[in-house]
Amino acid sequence: MITASLTALAVRTGGFVLVPMHGIGNRRDLPLPFGFVVGGAAAALVVSFVVLFFAWRSPRYRPLLDPLARQVSDVLTAVVDARGFRIAVRVVVLLVYLWAGLALFAGQDLLTNPVFGFVFVWMWVGLVPLSLLLGPWLRVTNPLRTLHRGLCALARTDPDEGLATLPARLGCWPAAVGIFGFAWLELIQPDRTTLPVLRVWALAWLVLLVLGAVVFGRRWIAAADPFEVYASAVARLSPWRRVDGRVTLVNPLAGLTASTPPPGSAAVVAALLGSTAYDSFSNTTFWISTVQDSTLPPELWQTGGLLVMMLAVGLSFGLGTVLMAPFTAPRRRAVELPRLMAPTVVPIVVGYAIAHYATLLVVEGQRTAIHWSDPLGLGWNVFGSARMGVNASIYDHPTAVAVVQVVAIVGGHVLGIVAAHEKSLQLFAPAGADGRTAPGAEPGLRTVVLGQLPLLVVMVFYTCAGLLLLFSP
Amino acid sequence: MPTTTRRSTRATGLAGLLVAGLAVCAVITGCTPAPTSDDGSGSASGSAAPAGSPSASSGSTPSASSSASAPVVITIKLVDGTVSPNGSKIDVRRGQTVRLDITSDHDDEVHVHGFDIEIPVTANTPVTKEFVADQPGSVEIESHEPEKIIAIMNVR
Numbered sequence: 325m326i327t328a329s330l331t332a333l334a335v336r337t338g339g340f341v342l343v344p345m346h347g348i349g350n351r352r353d354l355p356l357p358f359g360f361v362v363g364g365a366a367a368a369l370v371v372s373f374v375v376l377f378f379a380w381r382s383p384r385y386r387p388l389l390d391p392l393a394r395q396v397s398d399v400l401t402a403v404v405d406a407r408g409f410r411i412a413v414r415v416v417v418l419l420v421y422l423w424a425g426l427a428l429f430a431g432q433d434l435l436t437n438p439v440f441g442f443v444f445v446w447m448w449v450g451l452v453p454l455s456l457l458l459g460p461w462l463r464v465t466n467p468l469r470t471l472h473r474g475l476c477a478l479a480r481t482d483p484d485e486g487l488a489t490l491p492a493r494l495g496c497w498p499a500a501v502g503i504f505g506f507a508w509l510e511l512i513q514p515d516r517t518t519l520p521v522l523r524v525w526a527l528a529w530l531v532l533l534v535l536g537a538v539v540f541g542r543r544w545i546a547a548a549d550p551f552e553v554y555a556s557a558v559a560r561l562s563p564w565r566r567v568d569g570r571v572t573l574v575n576p577l578a579g580l581t582a583s584t585p586p587p588g589s590a591a592v593v594a595a596l597l598g599s600t601a602y603d604s605f606s607n608t609t610f611w612i613s614t615v616q617d618s619t620l621p622p623e624l625w626q627t628g629g630l631l632v633m634m635l636a637v638g639l640s641f642g643l644g645t646v647l648m649a650p651f652t653a654p655r656r657r658a659v660e661l662p663r664l665m666a667p668t669v670v671p672i673v674v675g676y677a678i679a680h681y682a683t684l685l686v687v688e689g690q691r692t693a694i695h696w697s698d699p700l701g702l703g704w705n706v707f708g709s710a711r712m713g714v715n716a717s718i719y720d721h722p723t724a725v726a727v728v729q730v731v732a733i734v735g736g737h738v739l740g741i742v743a744a745h746e747k748s749l750q751l752f753a754p755a756g757a758d759g760r761t762a763p764g765a766e767p768g769l770r771t772v773v774l775g776q777l778p779l780l781v782v783m784v785f786y787t788c789a790g791l792l793l794l795f796s797p
Numbered sequence: 798m799p800t801t802t803r804r805s806t807r808a809t810g811l812a813g814l815l816v817a818g819l820a821v822c823a824v825i826t827g828c829t830p831a832p833t834s835d836d837g838s839g840s841a842s843g844s845a846a847p848a849g850s851p852s853a854s855s856g857s858t859p860s861a862s863s864s865a866s867a868p869v870v871i872t873i874k875l876v877d878g879t880v881s882p883n884g885s886k887i888d889v890r891r892g893q894t895v896r897l898d899i900t901s902d903h904d905d906e907v908h909v910h911g912f913d914i915e916i917p918v919t920a921n922t923p924v925t926k927e928f929v930a931d932q933p934g935s936v937e938i939e940s941h942e943p944e945k946i947i948a949i950m951n952v953r
Contacts, residue, residue, distance in 0.1 A: 350910040350911055350936070350937075351910065351911035351932070351934035351935060351936045352934060352935040352936070353934070353935060354933065354934060354935050354951050354952075354953060355886075355935065355951060367819055370815070370819065371815065371819075374815055607949070609883075609884045609885055609886055609949075611884075612883065612884030612946050613883040613884045616879070616880065616883055616884060616945045616946070617879070617883065719932065719933055719934045720932075720933060722933055722934075722953065796886070796935075797886075
């Protein structure tokens with residue numbers, strides 16, 4: 325797991341004795357107290373069944389008819405769409421990535437190189453709160469897009485067009501594979517916190533995505549970049565959305581159920597949830613002793629474990645959603661259901677991410693910020709942070725951390741259940757002319773309950789499993 | 798009008814059920830006893846003690862006194878590429894002394910992460926190391942050749 329990799333790096337720097345004051349972290353959150361697990365699971369169950377039986381019967385979020393603040397949106401749209409603003413933010417993000425690239429290719433192969441924290445903490449964990457707060461920021465500022473745009477400007481070609489057309493059926497399946505790849509790097513790749521290994525992975529990412537964009541057009545990046553697809557999925561839950569071309573504040577649950585997800589969305593969500601679940605599961609005594617007792621190489625076990633987790637999430641989600649098909653009106657094909665319902669799992673993904681990685685972001689994120697001033701390890705202090713110390717006092721409050729974890733997981737579950745309920749209602753009855761269900765066409769209790777029950781059971785299972793994994797037996 | 802009455806009744810029922818259900822959950826959470834660390838001796842040569850329940854001490858440990866100042870003893874054996882304990886979870890109270898009794902059949906190093914302790918071990922020479930677990934958190938104790946997790950210490 326992430327801190328184990330940072331730990332391995334500390335070990336590998338060979339005997340430079342780490343004085344406690346340096347605080348080379350590598351400690352994890354304590355397991356959840358069992359009472360919290362039971363209480364959280366019970367709360368999830370209660371809310372789920374109350375929503376199932378008693379919540380509204382007509383979709384209330386379709387379409388996005390009532391943005392919350394019309395005046396703000398005009399000003400905001402003007403600012404966000406201004407050419408200067410867009411160029412400025414793209415340049416800033418590109419510079420950040422170039423700084424990390426500097427550390428990667430010219431820095432020292434030590435724990436103090438900020439690129440490891442940049443990749444594993446700032447990029448992968450940090451994009452969650454950023455996307456929740458800012459919406460689809462990465463799609464706008466992705467340095468891959470900036471690079472591709474620059475190349476196209478040099479070659480005088482249209483960035484949207486490439487040598488071949490990307491088939492629409494491919495959707496974001498390449499990104500699902502990319503997420504598996506990043507999860508493998510993050511959790512299993514031996515020596516992942518060494519520069520030679522990370523350089524290979526970074527170059528592979530760069531080449532595959534920029535060359536792919538040259539071949540297929542800019543659409544490839546939205547289809548294949550794991551970071552952008554992850555950020556875009558989480559951004560569905562943010563209150564910022566474009567309605568009729570204007571940036572507006574909307575109800576996050578409305579945004580979640582509004583648009584049609586591309587093919588492969590269920591795979592993306594399964595990969596994200598599966599990777600966090602595996603990260604947690606790999607810390608159990610059962611797993612550690614099984615892998616260590618075996619004569620098979622540990623990487624084989626770990627890869628298998630990661631794949632099994634992702635497949636388990638994917639298959640269970642598929643089953644839960646496919647069983648909804650008979651209740652849809654107009655009738656949908658069963659294979660479409662996982663894709664249509666995939667965004668409703670995003671709150672659960674976000675809850676899992678917060679529960680597992682929040683303290684990591686707080687502590688190791690600070691450490692990365694401190695080392696950010698000295699990417700080459702030459703004693704620089706460019707941003708003035710090099711002399712600061714990490715405030716790890718969050719570890720002194722394990723109960724508060726445990727409460728945050730339970731609230732994140734159960735809260736994510738509640739939002740997921742409500743979003744799934746809303747989306748199910750949209751699928752169970754045809755929309756009238758104004759977008760709402762025609763009166764009298766509301767689905768009956770039998771449809772609502774039987775249609776949603778499989779997915780509800782699956783979501784309760786995810787939540788209870790998540791809580792149990794945090795209890796870390 | 799019937800629709801309004803039914804809707805408001807349903808809304809009231811919904812709210813009432815939610816409040817009642819969450820109250821039950823809060824009671825469950827509050828009433829479950831908080832996990833305590835093992836009283837004094839927590840030798841874990843291979844047995845995994847689930848957090849929150851008192852574990853039966855096994856193996857060779859000094860007499861179990863229930864004062865918090867008695868050290869937690871972890872007997873570590875590195876034999877033939879295997880480690881014992883093999884990934885067990887060990888509960889330690891913050892401020893408690895931890896003593897590692899290590900024997901190995903080959904030259905190795907034992908690392909206690911979080912406390913940044915590296916203990917070199919020579920073949921067939923028992924080594925003892927004591928330290929105070931003064932910071933809370935979950936830390937790994939692992940061997941270096943091969944890299945295996947011996948135990949995970951949960952310091953509360």
